[in-house]
Amino acid sequence: MSKQMSHLDDIPSTPGKFKMEKSPFVHNRLRWHSSLAKLTFWSFIFLGLILIFFFRSPSSNPLPQDPSRRSLRTYNWGGPAWEKRVRSSARVRSHNGISVLVTGAAGFVGTHVSAALKRRGDGVLGLDNFNDYYDPSLKRARQALLERSGVFIVEGDINDSALLRKLFEVVAFTHVMHLAAQAGVRYAMENPGSYVHSNIAGLVSLLEVCKSANPQPAIVWASSSSVYGLNTKVPFSEKDRTDQPASLYAATKKAGEEIAHTYNHIYGLSLTGLRFFTVYGPWGRPDMAYFFFTRDILKGKSIPIFEAANHGTVARDFTYIDDIVKGCLAALDTAEKSTGSGGKKKGPAQLRVYNLGNTSPVPVSDLVSILERLLKVNAKRDIMKLPRNGDVQFTHANISLAQRELGYKPSTDLQTGLKKFVRWYLGYYNGGKKAAG
Numbered sequence: 518m519s520k521q522m523s524h525l526d527d528i529p530s531t532p533g534k535f536k537m538e539k540s541p542f543v544h545n546r547l548r549w550h551s552s553l554a555k556l557t558f559w560s561f562i563f564l565g566l567i568l569i570f571f572f573r574s575p576s577s578n579p580l581p582q583d584p585s586r587r588s589l590r591t592y593n594w595g596g597p598a599w600e601k602r603v604r605s606s607a608r609v610r611s612h613n614g615i616s617v618l619v620t621g622a623a624g625f626v627g628t629h630v631s632a633a634l635k636r637r638g639d640g641v642l643g644l645d646n647f648n649d650y651y652d653p654s655l656k657r658a659r660q661a662l663l664e665r666s667g668v669f670i671v672e673g674d675i676n677d678s679a680l681l682r683k684l685f686e687v688v689a690f691t692h693v694m695h696l697a698a699q700a701g702v703r704y705a706m707e708n709p710g711s712y713v714h715s716n717i718a719g720l721v722s723l724l725e726v727c728k729s730a731n732p733q734p735a736i737v738w739a740s741s742s743s744v745y746g747l748n749t750k751v752p753f754s755e756k757d758r759t760d761q762p763a764s765l766y767a768a769t770k771k772a773g774e775e776i777a778h779t780y781n782h783i784y785g786l787s788l789t790g791l792r793f794f795t796v797y798g799p800w801g802r803p804d805m806a807y808f809f810f811t812r813d814i815l816k817g818k819s820i821p822i823f824e825a826a827n828h829g830t831v832a833r834d835f836t837y838i839d840d841i842v843k844g845c846l847a848a849l850d851t852a853e854k855s856t857g858s859g860g861k862k863k864g865p866a867q868l869r870v871y872n873l874g875n876t877s878p879v880p881v882s883d884l885v886s887i888l889e890r891l892l893k894v895n896a897k898r899d900i901m902k903l904p905r906n907g908d909v910q911f912t913h914a915n916i917s918l919a920q921r922e923l924g925y926k927p928s929t930d931l932q933t934g935l936k937k938f939v940r941w942y943l944g945y946y947n948g949g950k951k952a953a954g
């Protein structure tokens with residue numbers, strides 16, 4: 518009995534399914550068949566699970582656990598009709614105009630820059646992956662807006678090198694305005710992979726294609742004020758250290774600046790990084806404080822207002838979108854040509870970094886007071902300690918370099934800019950009745 522028990526214990530089966538025989542041969546065969554049946558059964562289950570996962574997955578990305586895969590959908594592109602739209606959108610319509618590929622064109626800054634370029638007769642082609650970091654319907658509305666002015670946005674990811682190569686095959690872009698990125702300082706703790714995917718891998722993917730393009734385009738791209746990290750000397754100057762980022766977002770933007778240096782050095786790509794300081798305005802990003810404060814004040818929800826240690830003020834050098842757009846266009850207009858060709862450097866090329874800020878930081882509590890006045894609603898203020906999740910206490914740009922070399926001169930104060938934002942917000946969300954998501 519005890520022997521039989523030990524055999525039974527050996528057989529990985531549901532009791533009662535097998536009639537146990539005494540013969541060791543029959544017994545062994547049974548064991549063999551049973552193991553085979555088990556193996557087949559589990560193989561089918563395993564295969565089934567793989568297939569279910571595969572078909573539920575929006576792409577065949579081999580990194581299914583990677584949270585950044587959100588944006589790696591498969592996109593439809595190519596074909597004669599598609600190429601025609603690409604060409605027509607990128608066609609220069611003014612004397613001395615430039616032809617620009619704008620990545621992140623359905624984003625906040627991307628939409629405004631694309632529209633401004635198109636208005637002055639430049640050729641503009643947009644590229645955007647329409648990911649769902651925030652409400653994609655807002656991105657679709659921006660797309661519709663651009664479409665009406667003749668800007669086509671290709672749906673695709675900057676990590677798709679085949680798509681990028683195709684775009685450069687169809688159009689000889691003179692410039693790339695690279696604004697596609699994973700933004701937001703606090704979200705980096707929730708989804709770090711998406712920052713590496715867009716801000717590092719995506720940037721390299723784009724630069725790889727640009728370096729091989731013939732002619733190579735000049736590239737202007739969005740860095741961030743967050744590269745100044747924990748610096749305490751203000752205002753922040755381009756000469757200051759940028760080696761103590763407070764968030765992974767900041768670290769990826771800083772990495773971008775170093776990557777830009779490398780591509781400039783090895784391949785002769787002309788590269789200009791713009792350090793944006795908390796850009797706000799109509800068609801803005803719902804993940805930013807001024808935007809969701811507006812939504813929550815209107816809803817009567819309390820809003821968390823951060824405060825530094827010992828009731829220290831948290832402040833930002835809020836910069837209005839129209840000023841940023843002027844800075845972007847000036848950077849494109851002053852960008853020198855890349856010097857390489859066929860993937861080889863032919864001579865030194867331009868490498869620049871500029872602060873694009875407003876030079877007048879405003880405490881976050883003042884931002885809330887302005888919103889209260891504009892919305893005619895009192896906010897329910899929930900003062901809380903500045904969390905250690907990526908935020909820095911203050912930002913303040915020294916813009917003298919951009920002033921000197923780009924003619925950059927911001928002219929919109931926070932009160933005026935927020936007035937325009939609130940007007941847009943109330944119109945877009947139907948008088949505040951349809952709240953932002």
Ligand SMILES: O=C(O)[C@H]1O[C@H](OP(=O)(O)OP(=O)(O)OC[C@H]2O[C@@H](n3ccc(=O)[nH]c3=O)[C@H](O)[C@@H]2O)[C@H](O)[C@@H](O)[C@H]1O
Pocket residue numbers: 700701702740741742743793794795796804805806807821822823824831832833881908909910
């Ligand atoms: O310049 C940049 O490079 C970055 O600007 C922006 O980051 P930030 O300056 O952090 O903007 P934003 O989140 O609107 O917080 C504004 C203020 O509200 C405070 N804040 C925020 C949230 C909250 O719940 N409470 C609060 O007080 C908060 O402490 C802060 O003082 C872009 O999002 C980022 O993508 C990048 O481009």
